[in-house]
Amino acid sequence: MALLKRIIPCLDVRDGRVVKGEQFIALKDIGDPVELAKRYEKEGADELVFLDISASLEGRDTARAMVTRVARELSIPFTVGGGIRSLDDIHRLLESGADKVSLNSAALNQPGLIDEAAAHFGSQCIVVAIDFRECAHDGVVYSHGGTRATNKNILAWAQEVAQRGAGELLLTCIDRDGTGSGFEQTLTGQLGRELRIPVIASGGAKTPQHFVDVLQNGADAALAAGIFHRGEVSISDVKRALRDKQIPVRT
């Protein structure tokens, strides 16, 4: 028997408020993180991801206070990512009540942080986020919110982070983000099937069928933001579509 496939709403947070950027730009304030988080839990979200995109240190402190409030109210797991650079940053977020943290640029700049974090806190709370561009056909990982190409190959980097002790992979196809063209299938499916750690697909979801496609193809979980925030698709719509295709989900 397999684990149930997870549907994960993602909340982009800046200075303690939820915003959603289209392709990581043009931000629009859409609400209080705790209220939104509770709403998603009620609607059947299996877990949540908060990505802190605050530019300032003050913004990050606000985000930490938000994590504490979320932990007090929520009874499903949640991950916090954005701007995490050190074991100290990780420690503070986990202490505040986050179940997992997501590393992105820091993992690229200092891969040893993955090993240290896994050794200190356990693989189960270390997620590594990998951003890539499909259109570039370069197979490389991007950093800095998807703006900078690195010299790392996606497949090799995914294997490496798993080996270093990451407990989960959050795979975002940057150029599909906010476009509604569906999840990237090829790489995401391959990594979901091949890796010994769970893979979360992200970027491009618009219809319940998009979730069916990528989860059938090997991803363990699928993440979306805008379509849920704007109420275009509900989590129960997605789960109904998955159940119709005999994909096991939480009721």
Place this chain on the structure above:
Amino acid sequence: MTRTALIGIVETGAGNICSLEAAIARLGRRSIRLTAPSLSDVDQLVIPGQGRFGPVMQQLRKTGWENFLRDWIRADKPLLGICVGMQILYERSEENSDIKGLGVISERIEKLNSPKQPMMGWADICWRDRQADEQVYFVNSYVAPCTNDTIAYCEYGQTFSAVIQRGNLIASQFHPEKSGATGMRLLQQWLC
């Protein structure tokens, strides 16, 4: 007037326990963190589910909890163990095979033979005495085999104990405090 039950959370020095505290508070109980066994008016003890078998056991040994917990369980006082808090009730674990557990249950915790590791996510559990399946959230790489104490089991790569019960001792491999409405209902049922 009945007083609100006081739940003592055993400090194992591993990871955050605020989710557990918050869940207990949402259910209208009081909780207190206990670094050493000194409280007399605690109605129930909870061993939280953070950390690894060896370090948790060593911490319990150092702080005097080990013998206290054994006596507590022998006297059939209410105790709830979660995840590693369930595993340390056993004799030993493959996670740290050189360190002895509480040995209340004479079996060994074994490495989970699962497709993906750690086991992280929602899975169905089956109760031995009821038909209805329930879905709860697991985070673990090691599991307890099914025994006479098993009241619910789960299957992921292999079948293992999801919940055990022996008198007033209850323990779950999954995290009820992270298992949404189902988890809250189970906690409500399990807490004094």
